[in-house]
Structure formats: structure tokens, C-alpha cells
Amino acid sequence: xxxxxxxxxxxxxxxxxxxxxxxxxxxxxxxxxxxxxxxxxxxxxxxxxxxxxxxxxxxxxxxxxxxxxxxxxxxxxxxxxxxxxxxxxxxxxxxxxxxxxxxxxxxxxxxxxxxxxxxxxxxxxxxxxxxxxxxxxxxxxxxxxxxxxxxxxxxxxxxxxxxxxxxxxxxxxxxxxxxxxxxxxxxxxxxxxxxxxxxxxxxxxxxxxxxxxxxxxxxxxxxxxxxxxxxxxxxxxxxxxxxxxxxxxxxxxxxxxxxxxxxxxxxxxxxxxxxxxxxxxxxxxxxxxxxxxxxxxxxxxxxxxxxxxxxxxxxxxxxxxxxxxxxxxxxxxxxxxxxxxxxxxxxxxxxxxxxxxxxxxxxxxxxxxxxxxxxxxxxxxxxxxxxxxxxxxxxxxxxxxxxxxxxxxxxxxxxxxxxxxxxxxxxxxxxxxxxxxxxxxxxxxxxxxxxxxxxxxxxxxxxxxxxxxxxxxxxxxxxxxxxxxxxxxxxxx
Numbered sequence: 001x002x003x004x005x006x007x008x009x010x011x012x013x014x015x016x017x018x019x020x021x022x023x024x025x026x027x028x029x030x031x032x033x034x035x036x037x038x039x040x041x042x043x044x045x046x047x048x049x050x051x052x053x054x055x056x057x058x059x060x061x062x063x064x065x066x067x068x069x070x071x072x073x074x075x076x077x078x079x080x081x082x083x084x085x086x087x088x089x090x091x092x093x094x095x096x097x098x099x100x101x102x103x104x105x106x107x108x109x110x111x112x113x114x115x116x117x118x119x120x121x122x123x124x125x126x127x128x129x130x131x132x133x134x135x136x137x138x139x140x141x142x143x144x145x146x147x148x149x150x151x152x153x154x155x156x157x158x159x160x161x162x163x164x165x166x167x168x169x170x171x172x173x174x175x176x177x178x179x180x181x182x183x184x185x186x187x188x189x190x191x192x193x194x195x196x197x198x199x200x201x202x203x204x205x206x207x208x209x210x211x212x213x214x215x216x217x218x219x220x221x222x223x224x225x226x227x228x229x230x231x232x233x234x235x236x237x238x239x240x241x242x243x244x245x246x247x248x249x250x251x252x253x254x255x256x257x258x259x260x261x262x263x264x265x266x267x268x269x270x271x272x273x274x275x276x277x278x279x280x281x282x283x284x285x286x287x288x289x290x291x292x293x294x295x296x297x298x299x300x301x302x303x304x305x306x307x308x309x310x311x312x313x314x315x316x317x318x319x320x321x322x323x324x325x326x327x328x329x330x331x332x333x334x335x336x337x338x339x340x341x342x343x344x345x346x347x348x349x350x351x352x353x354x355x356x357x358x359x360x361x362x363x364x365x366x367x368x369x370x371x372x373x374x375x376x377x378x379x380x381x382x383x384x385x386x387x388x389x390x391x392x393x394x395x396x397x398x399x400x401x402x403x404x405x406x407x408x409x410x411x412x413x414x415x416x417x418x419x420x421x422x423x424x425x426x427x428x429x430x431x432x433x434x435x436x437x438x439x440x441x442x443x444x445x446x447x448x449x450x451x452x453x454x455x456x457x458x459x460x461x462x463x464x465x466x467x468x469x470x471x472x473x474x475x476x477x478x479x480x481x482x483x484x485x486x487x488x489x490x491x492x493x
Contacts, residue, residue, distance in 0.1 A: 017096075018053070020060040020068030026052045027069075028222065028447050035071050037078035043447065044079065045088045048099055049428075059089065059097045121468045123437040126263065126412040126457035128385070130330035134373055135366070142365035149365075155358045157349045159185025159337070163364045166371040167337050176309040181342040184349055187359050189293045189336040192322035193217055193256070195348045195355070196289045196338065197224050201253045208246055208255035210238075212415075212443035212450050214263045214291065217256055230445035235406050237267040244280040254287040260295040260304050264443050264455040265415045266408020268301065271310045278311035281318065288319045293336075296328040296378055299386050300409040303378075308339075317341060320348075325367055327412065328374060328381065335359070335367040385412070391462035395469035400476075413457045415440075421451035429475040435468055 018026075027043040029035065035043065047053045060068070062076040069076075080097050083089035087102030149160070158164065164180040171178035186192040201207060203225035209218060211230035221228055229250045231243050247255070257277070259269035269277075281288050290307040298304070308319045324336030338348055370377075389407075392414065396403055404417040418426070423439030430437050440453025458465070 017058040018060055020064035020066075023047075023053070023060055023065060024068040030447060035069055035075065035079075037075045037082065039447075040069070040071070040075060040079035041082040041086075041088075044083060044099075045086070046441075046447065048088060048101070053099060055099055055101060057099045058095070059099065061096065119434055121435045121460070121464055121471065123435060123456050123460070123468060126455075126459055127326055127331040128381070128412070128459040130332065131377060131381070134370065134377060135330060135333075138366045138369035138373070141369040142362055145365050145368075146362060149361050154361050156185075156361065156364075157353050157358045158345070159183065159359065160361060160364045160368075162368045163335075163371070166368055167339070170371065170374070171306060171339060174303075174306055174309070176306040176339075178339060179342070182339055182345055184338045184340075184345045184352070185359055185364060186322075186336045186338060186352065187356060188326060188331075188334045189291060189322045189324040190216055190220070191352075191355070192320075192324075192336050192338040192348075193289060193291065194220050195351050196254070196287075196320050196322070197221060197226070198351050199344075199347055200287050200289075201226050206250050206252035208243075208250070208252045208286070209445055210257060210262065211445040212264055212440065212453075213256070213445065214258060215438075215442045217291070218443075218445060221256070228445050233262055233265050233267055235265070235267075238269055238273055238277075240273050240276040240280075243277050247280045247284045247286055251284050252286055254289055255281060256289045256291065257307070258291045258294070259307055260292050261297055261408060261411030263291075263294060263411065264413050264440075264453075266406070266411040266413060268304060268409055269307075271305075274307055274310040275312045275315075278307075278315035278319070282315045286318070290319060290321045292321055292323045294327055294411050295323065296374070297382070297385065297412060298410040299382050299389070300407075306339075320344065325370060325374075328378065329367075329370050333363055333367060333370075335363055385458065388460065388462050388465075389414075389458040392456065392458040392465040392469075395465040396456075399469040399473040412459050413455050416454040416456055418452050418454060423451050423454050426454070426472075426475060430472055433471040433475045435471045435475070437472070 023044075026047050028046065029043070030039040044053070048055070059065070059080070062073050062080065066073040066076045080089060084091060084097070088100060089097050090100045091097045161180065163185055164183040167183045167185070168178040168180045184192070186195065197207070197220055201224060205226050206229055207221050207226045208229045208231060209221065210233045212233065218228065229246055229252055231246050232239070259274060261268055278288065288307075292306060295304060295306070306321060308316045308321055311319060319340070321339040322336065323339075325333050326336070338345065340348070393407070402419060404419070405414045408414070424441055427437050427439045438455050440450030440455065441448055443455060444450045
């Protein structure tokens with residue numbers, strides 16, 4: 001780690017005490033850039049619920065945190081008072097202030113993934129299960145091929161040649177001529193994005209991102225201490241004029257886009273808009289990092305061509321496409337890739353070596369075998385996801401008829417409009433009723449935005465959704481007419 005660089009990470013209970021600098025690095029600042037006491041209390045609470053800060057951690061002294069954040073001690077004192085009043089902190093005389101949860105509350109971040117989930121229905125993960133028979137066949141073939149690799153050391157920073165060639169061939173078949181040397185195999189698409197951020201940006205650099213967007217991508221940008229410029233994605237999709245204006249006004253180093261069945265809205269960017277966005281990015285010298293992880297999940301329309309194939313002549317040099325097998329095959333395989341010029345791939349590989357040297361050869365051999373079967377797999381995969389989407393829609397219509405959504409043409413999620421800004425409170429209540437679901441604020445560039453939204457995937461078996469909808473309705477039943485935290489203000493966007 002470079003000296004002086006602050007990296008946003010999960011702080012565990014083994015660290016016992018947070019310094020003011022550590023806590024400051026873990027908090028999402030308000031849009032206006034300076035914490036008031038209510039905004040500070042909300043930021044600490046969200047970091048706790050997201051799992052970035054562990055339970056039973058001692059918070060920094062008021063004066064220390066005030067210095068770290070550049071606010072008055074009075075602001076910190078009032079924020080700590082709010083946290084104690086709402087049950088998110090408690091104090092012991094002579095021992096300081098410690099993080100806590102209100103009675104019956106549970107974390108909704110990584111901390112919630114550990115231990116026995118019991119009968120919990122997890123609607124937070126938008127990824128289907130593996131096609132078990134195909135994975136078993138691919139594993140058998142990979143085991144037979146593995147001895148060819150065991151005579152060498154096993155490090156392939158660019159990826160094994162067979163997999164690079166298979167990914168390149170599939171890009172070519174989909175309309176974007178690609179050579180193997182233009183492919184870097186990564187540990188999932190998330191690593192490909194992280195490498196692109198590390199190569200192209202740095203602390204203080206601007207990055208353009210859709211609002212809402214994939215929460216782990218936004219967290220990666222914040223972890224690199226980049227300044228995010230949001231552009232909206234609505235029910236109608238993208239506004240090319242707004243994207244162009246944002247690019248010209250802020251000249252970001254790079255832009256992160258999900259044009260194919262956008263996560264979480266499900267929108268699909270038309271070809272003409274892709275050309276317009278690519279031209280605008282070229283004019284401002286902005287690199288485009290295009291997340292095509294969901295490209296294969298086309299349910300009601302033909303699968304889109306790669307973004308770089310639609311971008312038009314002269315615009316492809318500044319495009320890095322990232323993808324993976326997580327949605328089309330299985331997330332547990334952890335095989336992804338970046339596609340770019342061979343020069344950029346070489347630079348990405350140099351950055352990658354400082355992270356993990358190389359990926360698993362066995363996983364990559366499994367991926368090679370699956371790439372040979374992916375085209376026959378996709379129609380059956382899409383048919384099953386359509387059935388699951390239909391089951392979810394029907395269950396929500398029966399039990400929660402006041403909710404609204406636009407049916408996406410592909411992808412894995414419904415972007416639900418609740419009609420009122422209480423998604424975070426509803427998510428907390430739903431967890432106590434046995435359903436884990438993500439409120440829209442988790443996908444917003446600015447804290448508290450999209451509080452009237454829920455993201456609900458249809459990646460689970462169809463029979464789950466009737467029970468899930470019943471539990472969500474029960475979480476609403478008997479709730480106050482105004483679902484809100486009495487100690488903290490509503491955030492509306």
C-alpha cells in the first residue's frame with residue numbers, strides 16, 4: 001500500500017478501536033461535502049448496516065473525529081447523541097462510545113452473510129445458481145487437461161492461452177473482432193473494474209457513473225478516493241445530452257457504464273446512444289469502462305452487440321470492456337475478463353500482478369469447457385429466468401399491488417417504485433420477517449437517494465417468490481403510516 005493512502009475497507013471487531021482517520025475514511029460524505037450532525041449520524045449508521053464498521057467497536061473520541069473530519073466538536077457530540085438515542089451506539093462511563101444495533105436489528109452488509117441463514121430468503125444477490133450438470137462435465141474435462149499445466153509453475157498473469165482465445169473468439173462472433181492478446185483474464189468482472197480504476201485514475205480524479213449504478217462498482221470508486229459525477233438513468237433510460245454535458249463540463253478521467261440491461265434499472269442502451277456517448281467521450285479524452293456482465297441475459301430482445309462494436313470508427317481505443325461468467329454460468333467460478341487494446345491489457349496485467357499474480361488454472365480450464373457450451377445454454381437459461389420473473393411479478397401484484405415497476409427486457413432485477421421514500425426502513429423490517437432485500441439507496445451515487453426504490457432480483461426458483469412477497473407485505477402490515485426513523489430525517493430524491 002502506498003504511504004499515506006487511505007483505503008476504504010471493512011473494519012473488524014478484532015481492531016477494537018477506530019481512530020478518527022479510520023472512521024473518516026469509511027464514511028460516505030454528504031453531497032454538499034461537509035458533515036452536519038444529522039448527516040454524520042446517518043453516515044455512521046449506514047457504515048454499520050453495510051458491514052464496513054463492525055458491531056461493538058469503540059468510536060473515536062469526539063475531539064479526534066472532529067479534527068479528522070474538519071467539523072466542530074459540537075457537531076460530533078450531537079451526532080453521537082443521535083446514534084445513542086436511536087440505538088446505534090451506547091456509552092460506558094470511562095470507556096467511550098461503542099457501536100450497537102437497536103433491539104431486533106441485524107446488519108445488511110457483508111456481516112449478514114456469515115453464519116446460519118435459516119429460513120432467510122435472500123433477495124439481495126442477483127445471480128442464479130449453476131447449471132450443475134454442465135459445470136460437472138466442464139470440471140471433468142478440466143481435470144483431464146490439468147496435467148498439461150502442472151509441469152510448469154502455474155502462474156499466468158494474462159490468463160491461460162486457451163481461455164484468452166475462447167473469449168476473443170466469442171467477441172468476434174458477436175461482432176467485435178478481437179485477438180487473444182486483447183484479453184486479460186481476471187478474478188471476476190469486479191477485479192477487471194478495480195484494475196481499470198487503478199490504472200486510469202487516482203485519488204481526487206473525476207469518474208462519471210450512472211445514477212443509480214452497481215453498488216460494488218461505486219464502492220470501488222470511493223475506495224480509490226475518486227470524485228463521482230452522476231448522470232441519471234431513469235425509466236426512459238439514458239439522456240445522451242446530459243451525458244455529453246457532464247463529460248464536457250467535468251472532463252472525467254473515465255466513465256463507468258452498464259449499457260446492457262443496466263443494474264439495477266434493467267434498461268438497454270440503444271445503438272445510436274452508444275455512438276453518441278462514445279463520440280462525447282472521445283471528444284473529452286475520457287476512457288469508457290463498459291460493464292457487459294449482463295449482456296447474455298437477454299429475455300425479450302436479441303442479445304446486444306458489444307458496446308465497442310456499436311461505438312463507431314475511431315472511438316474504440318479508449319474503451320475497456322469487462323465481463324464474466326457469473327451471470328450466464330455461475331458466480332462461484334470467479335472468472336472474468338477485460339477486453340482492450342493489447343497495450344492497455346499489458347498495463348492492466350502489470351497492475352494485476354501487484355494484487356494476486358494470477359488466477360486459478362483449474363477454474364480457467366473449467367471456464368474454457370463452459371465457453372464451448374455457452375451458446376446452447378443461454379436459451380434455456382433465458383426461458384427459466386422469464387418464468388422466475390413472471391412468478392415474482394405475479395406474487396408482488398397479489399400481495400403488494402400498490403408497488404410499480406417497468407418490466408426490463410433483460411437482466412436479473414426489478415427496480416421497484418414504492419411510491420414513498422422508506423426503502424431503508426422497509427429493508428430493516430423485512431429482515432426481521434425473514435427476507436433480505438436491498439433498498440435503492442445502496443445503488444445511489446449520493447447518500448440517501450433512491451429511497452423510494454427497492455431492487456428485487458428474480459434469480460431464485462419460482463416457488464420462493466410467493467413466500468417472499470407475503471413476508472414483504474407482512475413487514476408493511478401494521479407499520480406506521482410514515483415509515484421513517486424518528487431520530488433522523490428523510491432523504492428524498
